[in-house]
Amino acid sequence: MVVDGGSIITPKGFSAGGLHCGLKKTERHDIGAIVCEVVATAAAVYTTSVFQAAPLKVTRESLVDGKLRAIVVNSGNANACTGQQGEADAYAMRAEMARQLGVAEKDVAVASTGVIGELLKMDCVQSGIEALPLRLRQDEGGAEDFTQAILTTDLVKKEACVSVVVDGKDVIIAGAAKGSGMIHPNMATMLAFMTTDANIDQAALQQLMRQATDLTFNMITVDGDTSTNDMLVSMASGLAGNQALDSSHPDWAAFAKAFTYVCQKLAMAIARDGEGATRLVEVVVHGAVSDHSARVIAKTVVGSSLVKTAVFGADANWGRIIAAVGRAGEPVNPDQVDVQLGAISVLEGSRPVAFDEEAALVYLKGDTVRIFVDLHGGEGQATAWGCDLTYDYVRINAAYRT
Amino acid sequence: MVVDGGSIITPKGFSAGGLHCGLKKTERHDIGAIVCEVVATAAAVYTTSVFQAAPLKVTRESLVDGKLRAIVVNSGNANACTGQQGEADAYAMRAEMARQLGVAEKDVAVASTGVIGELLKMDCVQSGIEALPLRLRQDEGGAEDFTQAILTTDLVKKEACVSVVVDGKDVIIAGAAKGSGMIHPNMATMLAFMTTDANIDQAALQQLMRQATDLTFNMITVDGDTSTNDMLVSMASGLAGNQALDSSHPDWAAFAKAFTYVCQKLAMAIARDGEGATRLVEVVVHGAVSDHSARVIAKTVVGSSLVKTAVFGADANWGRIIAAVGRAGEPVNPDQVDVQLGAISVLEGSRPVAFDEEAALVYLKGDTVRIFVDLHGGEGQATAWGCDLTYDYVRINAAYRT
Structure with missing residues (x-):
């Protein structure tokens, strides 16, 4: 059931990448993307903080129709408490990513993580997004670049991948996450991204995410502080070819269990990599x-x-x-x-x-x-x-x- | 209004003392008492933890009639989660203190602070209480010994003393407290003891304590952890000679303000002396x-x-x-x-x-x-x-x- 060496690009239809564009002081990756070759059924859960960062507003808007083609993420700057300029910057990130990929703006989600209250260096972001398409790969290298690009004080990358049989077909569910401090998720989590090639009803995916989050991401704490930028986004390509999953599907329980398992692995990895943690x-x-x-x-x-x-x-x-x-x-x-x-x-x-x-x-x-x-x-x-x-x-x- | 150098023995009628009986590993004081020469009107508030330590049960019993002559306190051992033996030990502390002072058992309150889950060394407690009467003094030395005897990881003693005019008479309100870790009081506090020579209605004293506690002790935190032993006990000797205070008394507002001020000073002192704190x-x-x-x-x-x-x-x-x-x-x-x-x-x-x-x-x-x-x-x-x-x-x- 666990896919050894699996990652967010293992489910059919996904590529990923990441690079350094100058938002982090050191030469570590700080911008990345996950892209789906078809329009994916998508859903998200967000922080309950009353201060929701600008990218969350933009992502909510993109997810009104429950569809996504891509997620662009930067680390090093949370774009939170940045006012109207921050919102404009998040919209600009979305627009530039959509332009580079040739997809609709509303099919792109945006996420940010890092320091609160500073404006994004948009020249860095712009050059980073322009360079991203050439860095997108459908292999482990691309997933590795992406998982590195979303880290801040994290010491290790966090990912999980499982397979489950639905309608006699192998369905893959994978996820990547970041998070080490300001970890006390409440109805959401630090940044986490999941991909699956399952064919799944959007409402069923959204409900499953809420249930799984309550048992996993919402059950971890590093320091009791809930972030302004918590977000979990899932994309389902449907390329596994199964009949559309919802709670009436005979394999729903198996799928939900596998999905929750991925959430739990990511949540535990965040807790284990809590800032300064030894245990x-x-x-x-x-x-x-x-x-x-x-x-x-x-x-x-x-x-x-x-x-x-x-x-x-x-x-x-x-x-x-x-x-x-x-x-x-x-x-x-x-x-x-x-x-x-x-x-x-x-x-x-x-x-x-x-x-x-x-x-x-x-x-x-x-x-x-x-x-x-x-x-x-x-x-x-x-x-x-x-x-x-x-x-x-x-x-x-x-x-x-x- | 602030009484420089004032302490818990400054209000008329009180003496205090403390000594080392062997509960702490070092030679620091670990048992002490406050004694009132008349039957004092008394009230207390307690931790909201579902695990209430044995001394809280005994003190509640003593306070059924709203009267006290003495409070005996040990540090180094919280006598919490110690079962029936712990309760028997708390009753024995009360009985021995009452015997030594020649007062009724029901007029003695008991408090403990220190490690949870270990039985009290009752031979030490016994010898300590036997030696206490000779150490009780109506001067600053006695108050100093008492405030030292209630400390655990605290670095400094905490006390406050003010005077307020009621019916044209000077009324003194004083307090001593301990607390440095496991500080997140909820409807009560770490150990704190207040004395006053005001003549005050017992119900009014109890209500004032609740109100003042909500604004002071319940507004501090060191580490978010609420103790099993939190307790604030006040004794009012009535020896100032004022008309009995309650909320209809013309000087009630001044008295309540002074009382709350003492609570606030003690609460702030606990926060400042939080474990490891520099600020x-x-x-x-x-x-x-x-x-x-x-x-x-x-x-x-x-x-x-x-x-x-x-x-x-x-x-x-x-x-x-x-x-x-x-x-x-x-x-x-x-x-x-x-x-x-x-x-x-x-x-x-x-x-x-x-x-x-x-x-x-x-x-x-x-x-x-x-x-x-x-x-x-x-x-x-x-x-x-x-x-x-x-x-x-x-x-x-x-x-x-x-």
Whole structure:
């Protein structure tokens, strides 16, 4: 089901590319595009921040008809809080990309990520977009250039690719994402882009994205801060040749599961690459009064600065886990909570368990730390992902802009 | 109005003391008491965490009749998540203190702060309480010993004292507090203790505490984590000789203002002494649709890890302030927001203002950083306090328990 070495160009019909145009101070790629050779069925979810960056407005407009041919993305500058000039710049990015590709403006989406409140250097953007068509490739090199072009403080690229059988045909679903700081998505995420060659009903795609986002991108946090530029955009080329997917299709469940899997892989990759992070933290809550309640509690625990610093220090300080559960604002019976760190039980029925501190230290020094909380209060469950809070997080953010 | 050198023993009728009994690893004081020579009118507010520590249960019981003679407090161990043994230990602390002072058990409140999930060393507590009566003093030395005995990771003691005229008589209001980490009070605070010699109706005192707490202790955050042990307890000796205060008393407004001032001074002192902090951050929001809305926004900004690290780095990154305002979940018109750092305007009508980066750097390197946000959307206003997020916060919390 997982396509080894797969990327956003693996689904039929897609090419991608990226290059350095001068928006980043270093020579790293800072502008890129994904292009579909046919008109793709498309959908997007956006940040809930009241300050939505200019490119989100432009992308919303392009997506009114649920169709896209291309997405152009720059990093190094978020084009957020930039007023009317910022909007004009986002429209200009769209227009230039459409002109270069010979497609309608309304078939191009625009995304930006980077510093807030500075105007885009449009000469750089212009020259970058002019050079992009020659850099678009339908091979791994093109996908690599694109995934590099969307990164900011990220250390690694994030991508995922799976295949699923629909109507007896192989359908591919792939995604690429960026995100490392200002990560606390709410009904959307940092920048993420998905491609599939599935033939799928637009409304079904939009609904699936919302559902999958709630379980994946909306369940990660690095620092509790929601970006002005969060956006997830999907394009479906339909070239796999399956009957149009919607929730009445017999293979819908398999497709939805595969789609959600890609979202989850990208979300976990963002959490693991959180600014300064040394460890991925996964918090699994069972026994809540509802799934919603479990989600709130899981996100509260994984977002606690005190839990995050304890994980960084490999300190089995379960008192901080309990403190986070207790302040989440959700119904919890304080006398019947179990907590496990990996396979090590540290609290049963809200009573401390004598555990092997040495074994806990070894476990907490691992690459991934799993915290299990069972509230014994119902059937609700959820999983959230985050990372530890380290000296490097402070270093990176104490002088990001300067 | 401010009483220079005043402390919790300045109001008539109070003595205090503290000593080292062995709960802290170093020779710092770890148990203390405040005692009133008459039966004081008393009230308390508590953490909203569902995990309330054992001493809170005992204190609630003592306060059923709204009267207290004494408060006994230990640091170094929170006696939280300690089950039935923890409750028995808290009752034993109360009983022993009552016996030593020759007062009724129900007239003694108990508070604890420190590590969660470990049983109290009751031999230390016992010997400490036995030694306390001889250490109680009606002078600054006694207050100093008490304020030291309640500290954990705090670097400095926190106290405040004011006088206000009621019925032509000088009434003194004083307070002491501790708190440095796990600070995000919600309807209560970290440990804080207030004394006054005012004659005051118990219901009026309780209501005033709730109101003052909402404007002060509930408006600070260090790390977004609400403690299991938060508690504010006030004792009023009545020895000032004024007519009983309630909201119909002609001097009520002056008294309430003075009381709130003491709460605010203590709350600001806790924020300034936040774990690892180098600067106090004050966020003032105007023009929100309501005071409640302004409070939510002010607390969101002051609690943002990205704002906190930017302040640490003296980086005038107003984009992070806007990002926090935008995700607060409150009504905001995204086109008419002003932001000032001290006297330096950086955003007007949501448009960036060209400002003197050098002047901003100098301002942000100061001891106190004030962030003003005007939403131009109504009459709501609020002030919140916090601190910067530094390497030392990570260092302190990566290995707190070990």
